[in-house]
Amino acid sequence: MEKTDNSIHSELFNSKEEFLHEYGNLFVEEVINGKQYHIEIPTGENPDPYRIVVAPDGIVGVASFEPLKIWELDTQEEEYKTMLHKLNRIVQENxxxxxxxxxxxxxxxxxHTYFTRILPYSxxxxTEVLRCILDEKLKKLE
Known part of the structure; x- marks a missing residue:
């Protein structure tokens, strides 16, 4: 990456595959209702107030009024599956x-109320936001 004019210029993520090739070790794959999701794993003792999810239709940051709620989600619970389905629909539409x-x-x-920030490929x-966030999380795993 080269830094110019206070902005970071980096190679764009053009697909889920490119993104997961670089940051896949920060995510666990879950198949829910036949669709693949990659859910961020916790790094460090104090989880962030948001969690990155690679939904079938794109990448999104998810937050909640109850920050621990997004880190305690159980993929076997119907409520969690419903939340992910709604999340993907929002990504797909926007x-x-x-x-x-x-x-x-x-x-x-x-x-629960969730807040999302869709992070489109390309x-x-x-790309800059994702790299900044996830590079820091990779450092925590080292």
Whole structure:
């Protein structure tokens, strides 16, 4: 990566495969209702207030009013499966937008409110944000 004018220029992620090739060891694969999700694993003692999910249709950061809720999700629970399905639907409907109001969303699933930030492939800013966040998490694993 080269740094110019206070911005980081890096190679874009053009696909899920490219992204997972570089950062796949930070995720666990889950197949839910026949669809592949890659869910971020916790790194460090204090989990972040958001969690990265590689949904079938794109990458998204997920947060909640109850930060631990997003780290305690059980893939065997129906509530969790429903949340992931809703999350992927939101990604699917908004992934091609450049409008931040469509990329930052709020939704309810069960008794919880979740906040999302869709991070589209092939967008410079999304790639920069993901690299910044995940490079720090990789350091924690070393």
């Amino acid at each position: 992934i091609d937008s450049n409008d931040i109001r469509k990329l930052v969303r709020e939704f309810r699933s069960g008794n 967008q410079q800013r999304s």
